[in-house]
Amino acid sequence: MTTATALNKLVVIGVGLIGGSFALALRKAGLVKHITGLGRSPGNMQRAVELGVIDEIATDAATAMHNADLVFLAMPVGQTAAILEHIAPYLHANTLITDAGSTKRDVVAAARHYLSMQSRHHFVPGHPIAGAEHSGVQAAQTDLYNNKHVILTPFQETDGKAVERIRRLWQACGANVSLMPADEHDRVLAATSHLPHILAFTLMNQLQHSTNQPESLLRFAGSGFRDFTRIASSSPEMWRDICLANREALLEQIEAYQRELNDLKVLLQKQDSDALKQSFSRARNLREDWLKNQD
């Protein structure tokens, strides 16, 4: 692993948990001299300065982009197109751009639509897979990305050197970096993240619809229920954006899940004791193997 080259100026757009933690980790690694933040909420940006996450609040995109070595897009993924359109006129020839959006095909499409060919050479779409139960810059942590996966999805126009530079920066944050095409990323995440969120939201909605007093049901819900539904506490705006952006892959996953659930229902209707136990055992074994491989 070659050492990452230090950045003179990093611009973080959307200084919350994801953007703030990236800034903190690069600063700790000694890889950035000056960090400029750009964001919608003056209160949050002020806190970002007070917490030492950023050095300066940019007043507008033109000023922010001036002499920027890297622009990190960490606002909600639904705003990516609008932000790219907004900053495109001010991007310098050599400014690197990367993002942290949970879907990647739509980000690539937005880049192709709004960025010049020159800027596309320097755009490396990315997705750090790091939990986000809490949000806002006050939740940012230096070690958020330590031992976490980061997936980069360079597209045809992306320059190989740009990919290498972004890879090394994430590695300096402690992350394990993988490369894959954007459509593969979106299929993988549809299966392991987007579908589970849909299933958890749906369980809460079913409880709501199944009785006039869901509280009386929930009173007896235990720790299994609490963990299963944890992701149903995620941001509705963010998950609406993700579901719409990754609609096709997610619909395929939902339909495959509907078939799988129906198969299990049939086993239960037939009271097929052996097949039920086999089904649960296979599920359990796959999960236990996965947990072992994580160590």
Added chain:
Amino acid sequence: MTTATALNKLVVIGVGLIGGSFALALRKAGLVKHITGLGRSPGNMQRAVELGVIDEIATDAATAMHNADLVFLAMPVGQTAAILEHIAPYLHANTLITDAGSTKRDVVAAARHYLSMQSRHHFVPGHPIAGAEHSGVQAAQTDLYNNKHVILTPFQETDGKAVERIRRLWQACGANVSLMPADEHDRVLAATSHLPHILAFTLMNQLQHSTNQPESLLRFAGSGFRDFTRIASSSPEMWRDICLANREALLEQIEAYQRELNDLKVLLQKQDSDALKQSFSRARNLREDWLKNQD
């Protein structure tokens, strides 16, 4: 709350996490003089003695039931009928009986089938809602039931005084005791526990069936996935028993869930941005309200 009357002799059938923790809690509360264990695995029973969870291993049901004040059934719920049949001939006129099975209608049916009217007066079906990621007597803890819910489902023949005695013993373990009919218990648990388990098992099976290399998908699964699927690591035997015992209520829940999931799929197909966000918001709000009410 009246103080619970101390037991001279408690018999625990199935000395694992659930039975062992009950024994430890009652002993700590000073409410039991002598604890006899009965179980299938000699190794586990020996550990139960070494850990001080029980005082003595019973060699047979007749000896175990002799002078027992309370028999606590804590083996897998699928064995309830067989165990009741086995111990019924040796039950004394005043021996209390309770259980910890995750389903209650089948337990009541088994009691009606195998117990004399005299014993049914002293049988109080129960279900402590306490997590069980780990199993076996070595996982037993004195405070497992502290602040946990215990549901008792007395049936027509159950004597009110027997219910009161069992209630006080659970309260002495720190539990919050509720009473409801067995069929209501089974409906509530189908919604908040049995269905989520089915959904988690099904997600793992879908991943298995969606690709030849589920590991390559799972490599990028994050903490949300880990928590969502935690209950898919539960015992296949136990969950087969629970699903079969509570088949009707569970099938109703699965079908309601299928409808709810289909409704959400339609919103996504129509790209109904507002309705998607509303749906996720309702789900999130119900969960957040529930969490607040737990404090």
